[in-house]
Amino acid sequence: MYVAQPIAWTDRGVIMLDQRRLPAEEISHTYTDYREVAKAIRKMVIRGAPAIGVAAAMGAALGVLHSRAKSVEALRAEFAEICETLEKTRPTAVDLFWALERMKRHFAKLTAETSNLGKIREGMVEEAKQVHFEKKATDEAIGRFGAEFMPREGQVMTQCNAGALATAGIGSALGVIRVAFEQGRKLHVLVPETRPYLQGARLTAWELHKGGIPLTLITDNMVGHFLKSGKVAAVVTGADRIAANGDTPRSISPSPTGTTSRSKSAPLPKSRISRASVSPPTFTPPIPPSTSPPPATSPPSLPNAASPAPRTKTRSAHLLSLSRRTLFRMASAVPTR
Numbered sequence: 001m002y003v004a005q006p007i008a009w010t011d012r013g014v015i016m017l018d019q020r021r022l023p024a025e026e027i028s029h030t031y032t033d034y035r036e037v038a039k040a041i042r043k044m045v046i047r048g049a050p051a052i053g054v055a056a057a058m059g060a061a062l063g064v065l066h067s068r069a070k071s072v073e074a075l076r077a078e079f080a081e082i083c084e085t086l087e088k089t090r091p092t093a094v095d096l097f098w099a100l101e102r103m104k105r106h107f108a109k110l111t112a113e114t115s116n117l118g119k120i121r122e123g124m125v126e127e128a129k130q131v132h133f134e135k136k137a138t139d140e141a142i143g144r145f146g147a148e149f150m151p152r153e154g155q156v157m158t159q160c161n162a163g164a165l166a167t168a169g170i171g172s173a174l175g176v177i178r179v180a181f182e183q184g185r186k187l188h189v190l191v192p193e194t195r196p197y198l199q200g201a202r203l204t205a206w207e208l209h210k211g212g213i214p215l216t217l218i219t220d221n222m223v224g225h226f227l228k229s230g231k232v233a234a235v236v237t238g239a240d241r242i243a244a245n246g247d248t249p250r251s252i253s254p255s256p257t258g259t260t261s262r263s264k265s266a267p268l269p270k271s272r273i274s275r276a277s278v279s280p281p282t283f284t285p286p287i288p289p290s291t292s293p294p295p296a297t298s299p300p301s302l303p304n305a306a307s308p309a310p311r312t313k314t315r316s317a318h319l320l321s322l323s324r325r326t327l328f329r330m331a332s333a334v335p336t337r
Contacts, residue, residue: 001182002210004164006051007058009129014058018045019165023206034063034082041089041096047199048166049240050139053095054132056086060103061128065121072115079107094240099131132168139169146176151233153186157226161199162238163207173236174207181213189215190232192223 008015013032020043021027029045031037037059040046046055063082069075083100090096106127110120150156156177163174170178181187189208194200201217208215218226226232239248 001178001212003170003178004207004210005168006046006048006165007054007132007168009058009061009125009132014055014062016040016046016055017165019047019203020044022165022202032062032066034059034066035085037062038085038089041086041093048161048168049093049095050135050167050169050172051165052090052093053099054128054135054168056089056096057099057103057128057131059086060100061124064107064124067121069117072111072117072120075117075120076107076111079104102131103127135167136169139164139167139171139175140179142172143170143175143179146236147180147183147185149234150176150180150185150187150236154233155188155190155226155231156234156236157190157192157223157232158204158235159192159200159237160194161203161207163204165203165207166238171207173238174204176236177208177213178211181211187213189213190226191215191217192220193217195220 004017006017006019010030013030014037015028015030018025018027018029029040031040037055041052041055041059046052060079060082064075064079067075067078069078083104086100087097103124107120107124110123114120158173158177161174163171166172167175169175177187177189191200191205191208194204205215205217227235242248
């Protein structure tokens with residue numbers, strides 16, 4: 001199955017797929033300067049926190065690789081400038097700072113072990129490649145564990161873009177859908193457009209189409225209709241953070257989907273995603289319109305707010321807010337090359 005490659009390290013430089021040009025054009029750029037990588041992150045040539053983390057790691061390695069420093073001391077001073085430049089690109093991307101801190105630690109380790117600039121440069125490049133490798137392994141772990149929550153057959157919904165374009169692997173939320181589809185589950189994906197940047201319409205729909213997964217593109221204000229129909233078996237999105245108690249903060253784009261999913265009798269499992277611990281909330285069906293006016297002495301009966309109505313048998317949509325770190329803790333340790 002086709003998997004987009006938003007970023008790759010090559011002998012020619014760091015290659016990025018320009019996500020701003022999708023889906024109309026598939027154009028890649030090759031960067032040989034860390035300042036070019038920083039600009040690409042800032043201008044959203046590459047986007048998605050995990051993919052930005054990989055780009056930052058590669059940018060740091062690229063800066064060290066092409067540095068003209070003649071001593072460890074000079075390289076150390078230049079490396080601080082490299083990291084500072086990359087840190088200013090996307091201040092809200094948590095993986096960017098995580099990756100740069102990791103590269104800083106590795107740089108300190110290498111310079112403590114050797115003064116050979118060639119070995120230091122080689123070690124930084126290998127560490128950047130390892131960051132990318134681990135991101136791919138994390139996505140695959142999420143896909144394996146999340147796929148079991150997907151229906152054998154039916155409609156699922158996602159939001160924004162949490163696919164390979166965003167993670168530099170197979171995707172987090174879309175990775176779950178991808179693995180489930182590869183397992184033989186007959187899924188049809190509803191893709192909200194995701195205004196104002198249209199990540200759903202431009203990127204998620206493109207990824208699913210290229211992978212051969214059936215989809216329907218819908219407008220954002222159609223989400224409530226489809227969830228109300230009871231025919232959406234699961235909603236799976238990415239999550240920016242997973243708190244220790246299971247709360248899942250997320251950026252603004254999936255918020256309406258999550259809120260609507262809950263209001264339409266859709267339970268929101270905690271981060272450990274245990275079906276056994278989730279019970280669907282009660283749902284009070286609307287009062288059907290009467291064909292004749294009620295007697296003046298007998299006003300229409302209303303549900304008693306103090307007594308919840310019996311639970312209906314409408315099919316609930318499970319909103320699975322999947323975190324890369326949460327599901328990865330469920331998986332085995334990341335293999336090393």
